[in-house]
Amino acid sequence: QRDFEPTLPPIPDDVLEEEEDSVKIVSLVKTKEPLGATIKRDKSTGAIVVARIMRGGAADKSGLIHEGDELKEVNGVPLEHRKPKEVLSLLARSQGEVRFKIIPASSKEEMSSNKKKLFLRALFDYDPDEDPAVPCKDAAVAFKRGDVLQVVSMEDDTWWQACHLGDSSTRAGLIPSQQLHERRVALQRPKALFKPRRVKPPAGLRRSFRLGRKSSWAREVARSRRWSTGVHGSIRPPTYIEVMPYHKDSKDRHRLVVLVGPNGVGVNELKRRLLISDPDHYGVTVPHTTREKRRQENEGVDYHFVSIHMFEEDILNHRFIEYGRYNGHYYGTSLDSVHRVMAEGKVCLLDVHPSKIKHVYTSEFKPYVVFVKPPRIEELRLTRRRAKFLCDEEDKNSVRIFSEEDFEDMIDLAETMERQCGHLFDKVIVNGDIAVAFRELKADLKKVEEAEVQWIPAEWICSSPTKARRSCGHLDSWI
Numbered sequence: 245q246r247d248f249e250p251t252l253p254p255i256p257d258d259v260l261e262e263e264e265d266s267v268k269i270v271s272l273v274k275t276k277e278p279l280g281a282t283i284k285r286d287k288s289t290g291a292i293v294v295a296r297i298m299r300g301g302a303a304d305k306s307g308l309i310h311e312g313d314e315l316k317e318v319n320g321v322p323l324e325h326r327k328p329k330e331v332l333s334l335l336a337r338s339q340g341e342v343r344f345k346i347i348p349a350s351s352k353e354e355m356s357s358n359k360k361k362l363f364l365r366a367l368f369d370y371d372p373d374e375d376p377a378v379p380c381k382d383a384a385v386a387f388k389r390g391d392v393l394q395v396v397s398m399e400d401d402t403w404w405q406a407c408h409l410g411d412s413s414t415r416a417g418l419i420p421s422q423q424l425h426e427r428r429v430a431l432q433r434p435k436a437l438f439k440p441r442r443v444k445p446p447a448g449l450r451r452s453f454r455l456g457r458k459s460s461w462a463r464e465v466a467r468s469r470r471w472s473t474g475v476h477g478s479i480r481p482p483t484y485i486e487v488m489p490y491h492k493d494s495k496d497r498h499r500l501v502v503l504v505g506p507n508g509v510g511v512n513e514l515k516r517r518l519l520i521s522d523p524d525h526y527g528v529t530v531p532h533t534t535r536e537k538r539r540q541e542n543e544g545v546d547y548h549f550v551s552i553h554m555f556e557e558d559i560l561n562h563r564f565i566e567y568g569r570y571n572g573h574y575y576g577t578s579l580d581s582v583h584r585v586m587a588e589g590k591v592c593l594l595d596v597h598p599s600k601i602k603h604v605y606t607s608e609f610k611p612y613v614v615f616v617k618p619p620r621i622e623e624l625r626l627t628r629r630r631a632k633f634l635c636d637e638e639d640k641n642s643v644r645i646f647s648e649e650d651f652e653d654m655i656d657l658a659e660t661m662e663r664q665c666g667h668l669f670d671k672v673i674v675n676g677d678i679a680v681a682f683r684e685l686k687a688d689l690k691k692v693e694e695a696e697v698q699w700i701p702a703e704w705i706c707s708s709p710t711k712a713r714r715s716c717g718h719l720d721s722w723i
């Protein structure tokens with residue numbers, strides 16, 4: 245009922261025509277400097293949007309234009325159906341004041357579609373009730389490893405805001421940011437790092453080759469695995485991984501199933517049981533070797549027997565996921581052998597060291613990685629009382645039961661694998677009771693196969709997910 249100073253200029257008439265979107269009119273005075281922003285055309289809507297705001301530039305200093313803002317007009321000229329290049333020439337022509345009509349990104353966000361949302365898969369369990377540092381327990385979101393979360397704010401460095409998938413209508417809650425979780429794990433780590441490790445001579449290690457082909461090479465690979473793990477790899481703990489929905493088509497091949505775990509944990513046993521349970525559905529790769537074929541062996545069944553020259557050529561052409569040399573002969577698992585199983589329409593079960601997952605971590609194979617983890621030592625003692633395994637010695641009849649040291653090594657190696665490669669694991673199966681573990685694995689694989697939507701790493705879809713999403717595959721134009 246009263247007028248207050250200062251009086252705002254009248255709202256431009258055409259603004260009232262915009263019935264649905266709230267718009268903002270921004271006037272900037274042009275100097276010789278560029279405005280300090282880049283624009284691009286949104287592939288799906290055709291709209292001209294602000295792609296980036298350069299720190300310290302005129303647009304940034306004004307605080308009025310933000311990334312994601314949609315430009316509707318420049319100096320009264322509508323930008324609909326225009327290319328970024330045309331917008332640039334419009335801007336170049338204008339002198340003094342430049343007036344933008346903008347739909348702010350924040351109001352667009354409210355109507356945003358799925359592809360503009362950020363989805364993360366949690367790689368650790370979080371329970372606010374057990375977190376004394378959470379600012380407000382009621383405002384936090386509990387989650388389990390593997391849950392997909394929709395992140396709505398990452399503005400705070402320590403606490404992000406997110407909700408569970410499909411829960412987006414409800415209020416978002418707090419989750420620990422990547423940085424916070426990494427810091428927490430780093431504070432706990434010294435215990436693990438300084439744990440004295442027993443170093444055993446390589447002799448006496450066991451190894452079974454895939455599916456009971458208990459070859460000397462496999463034992464050799466196991467030996468090198470044991471000696472190499474714990475030395476290499478990233479120390480960053482698994483936190484979150486950006487994921488995107490994948491709608492499986494009936495024509496699409498099955499995802500590759502990669503089984504990993506420390507030596508002796510039961511990877512082979514689980515694989516064997518899967519195969520027996522449904523031999524038409526599951527398949528395994530046939531390895532390559534340069535050694536002579538033995539009488540009882542068949543080409544393409546036990547091994548692909550190839551020449552040293554061919555094998556080395558394949559190494560050079562990066563055709564092996566894993567290979568090694570034993571007793572002067574090469575042995576290896578090739579990418580082609582995985583292709584062959586997948587082309588038969590089967591679910592290919594691959595058993596490799598976690599460090600080799602990277603060779604198949606592509607949209608082509610879409611690996612579903614299962615980590616087979618040992619249970620607590622008390623349960624290992626109970627469940628493996630009668631289990632025997634082939635020792636590493638040349639004596640093929642040498643089988644023995646697990647020792648206390650074997651159990652400790654298994655648990656140690658599992659911890660190392662989880663620390664170094666945990667971010668790649670889709671599922672963790674604790675192999676205590678073998679029947680329970682097998683049932684859980686089979687049910688989980690079935691669930692993945694039947695799911696209408698699967699959440700796969702964004703890096704399989706675009707090399708730099710966040711950046712690629714921002715630019716929508718279009719080159720930005722500098723304004």
Ligand SMILES: Nc1ncnc2c1ncn2[C@@H]1O[C@H](COP(=O)(O)OP(=O)(O)OP(=O)(O)O)[C@@H](O)[C@H]1O
Pocket residue numbers: 450451452453466505506507508509510511512513514627628631632633675676677678679681
């Ligand atoms: N849950 C379990 N309970 C009892 N015995 C088990 C269990 N899981 C596996 N075993 C037995 O433990 C032994 C080692 O298992 P397996 O050969 O599958 O290990 P692995 O992980 O493939 O190890 P490696 O790669 O060193 O061969 C086998 O005799 C197997 O039958």
